[in-house]
Amino acid sequence: MCDNFDEVRKGLLRRVPAEGEQSELARQLAQVQALAAERRTAIQEAQSAQQARNAQSERIAKAAPDERKQLLADPAFQAEQARLKAALPDLEARQKAVEERMGALLLNIPNVPRADVPDGASGEDNQEVKKWGTPKTFDFPVKAHFEVGEALGILDFERAAKVSGSRFAFLRGAGCRLERALISFMTDHHAKKGDIELFPPYLVLESSMVGTGQLPKFAADSFAVSFGDSALRLIPTAEVPVTNYHRDEILEEAALPIRYCAYSACFRSEAGAAGKDTRGLIRQHQFNKVEMVRFTRPEDSPAELERMTTQAEEILEALGLPYRRVVLCTGDMGFGSTKTYDLEVWLPAQNTYREISSCSDFGDFQARRMDIRYRPAGSKLDAKGKPVKEKPRLVHTLNGSGLAVGRTLVAILENYQEKDGSVVIPAALRPYMGGLERVTKG
């Protein structure tokens, strides 16, 4: 970042078109630059003091026993020792303080959008890049998924509210089976494509949340669970445990790209979304999701984003659900993302496309926070024929939903509803439903 500060600033400021926010970000960036200079000075001063101390110790270490006694008794020597002893802790503390301040500041600065991401302030400015399928026309009034589901007795929101409060649901009977079928169908699809399946922990250390970028800035969006003196977080997505899987590791280049898929429940407090999507399964505190996570070489991540997004689209296509792909504008992108595609599925009752997957390339943003690198596999030789050892480089990380299971259930209930209130099960799911072709009341 310090190497081409102006470029980074220019890119970052594309995220916040509004004047007020922009100056706030600009102010933070200026602060970082000042701290970087301060840090350099602090390091140099601390190091020269350490060097002096080491030189003193070395003199003693090398001295013969009787010389050693003399040296230790020497007033000049003692004075130098005393001086260093007084100065060193301060210098070291100062260096540490500057580095901590800088680190804390950097954790609150978002990632730089890629050049091919459109400018924009909000979701309004996202651009559709692809459309698949034709929304079905219905010769009867379409019902919302929660009406369909409640009528069939496969969704129960009332009892969920009694038991857990708002934004929870019970699935029941065939609804459970459908949910499980979707999870199996999706993970099988990814596994067939070569992804390694992981089943992650649902509770993670807060440091893991910092690694993927949910903390420290977005603490209100996730649930904290107190645990002894510390706290764990309920994962808002499998991205968190699965990306942190390789934290503090140096991977072999030959092993890249690494592709994982993981089913997990997800927990979100959605504190800022009160009043939105209050009915139905769209926005819940707990939902199921199958997630894809990738680790690539830096040069491979743009192509991997395309590949991963396509892999998610294949599921929608297999289920026969019309969707479109949009590229998010600078103002609508997530905090750590360099580029994000959303997949939006057609919901007849809302007469619109709604997000069902989000696929992002994080560049080295998360890798830097988690210290995930790879060692370039160079057996390159220098002029003398000696092998050149290349330094480890940060990987790029990507992740995407493949797909949000609850919203997929919503899409099926709405798109496959029949006049008599039953719901046809997409052919691709029937093998997972014991051959069941249709959900009917009863």
Next chain:
RNA sequence: GGAGAGAUGGCCGAGCCUGGUUGAAGGCGCCUGACUCGAAAUCAGGUUUACCGCAAGGUAACGGGGGUUCGAAUCCCUCUCUCUCCGCCA
């Protein structure tokens, strides 16, 4: 939950009692070279990371944090994690 034992480089493993050129013996693995038609074997050399510096070079790190000391892998405190036995549990 109770009792005990541990955590050292890519891996195994010394060093800790008795603090001092120990970024760390030895082995394995890996890389380069020699020998070979080639390979194996053998021999020689190399093989952590981050930061500061144009460079020469320097600084830090032996699970994390703190302390003692002129000086800590080594002594003390504390936290985390792992293992063994007992209890409990899905």
